Amino acid sequence: MADRGAEAVERLIALLARLPGLGPRSARRATLAMLRKRATLLEPLTAAMAEVAATARECVRCGNIATADLCPICADPRRGSGELCVVETVADLWAMERSGAFRGRYHVLGGVLSAIDGVGPETLRIPGLAARIAEEGIVEVILALNATVDGLTTAHYIAETLEPAGVRVTTLAKGVPIGGELDYLDDGTIGAALAARRTM
Numbered sequence: 001m002a003d004r005g006a007e008a009v010e011r012l013i014a015l016l017a018r019l020p021g022l023g024p025r026s027a028r029r030a031t032l033a034m035l036r037k038r039a040t041l042l043e044p045l046t047a048a049m050a051e052v053a054a055t056a057r058e059c060v061r062c063g064n065i066a067t068a069d070l071c072p073i074c075a076d077p078r079r080g081s082g083e084l085c086v087v088e089t090v091a092d093l094w095a096m097e098r099s100g101a102f103r104g105r106y107h108v109l110g111g112v113l114s115a116i117d118g119v120g121p122e123t124l125r126i127p128g129l130a131a132r133i134a135e136e137g138i139v140e141v142i143l144a145l146n147a148t149v150d151g152l153t154t155a156h157y158i159a160e161t162l163e164p165a166g167v168r169v170t171t172l173a174k175g176v177p178i179g180g181e182l183d184y185l186d187d188g189t190i191g192a193a194l195a196a197r198r199t200m
Helices: 004-017 024-036 038-055 090-099 126-136 149-165 187-195
Strands: 083-087 105-108 140-143 168-171
Touching: 004 024, 024 038, 083 090, 083 126, 090 105, 105 126, 126 149, 140 149, 149 168
Parallel strands: 083 105, 083 140, 140 168
Antiparallel strands: none
8 A cells, every 4th residue: 555645745746846947856855845844834835825725816906916806006095196007917017016116006918919829809808908097097008018929919909909098008118138238139129229229
């Protein structure tokens, strides 16, 4: 008869290995670390995961992860600046928040348009975006989408869709990053930086 404890450990390793950035070896190391520090790692992690599984849901307004109907950003009256930042995923929203540079509200699309993958406007949260502009008195929509073909296609589609609303639609600047060296940049980045040049 197989050891049920060993089966449970192997199942945990297999589940951890499915997470982004973790392979079988990293999952095995993480499992061993948790087992060695059961009281300080494994048990608190188990409790936190159970709580998240029971309470986490999508913010009804923006699509962020929340534990109430509205996420803390949407519920904060100080964030009602009239600026709405459109992002592809919650991970992008979190990246913007880490920067501390944006103090408005967000709208998570849940992906980008992709004919190959069968993702059309109705699959994304684009209809809700148009509704929010009127409801919340939005004056500027900032498209913070990835500079991929699908991201650019989505940005153009949104800009055209929002044109009748008369709202200002902007996009993030693209070009040479701080500390970047021209020799290491791709042609598209150099071209975008040249096109967006400004007076010093």
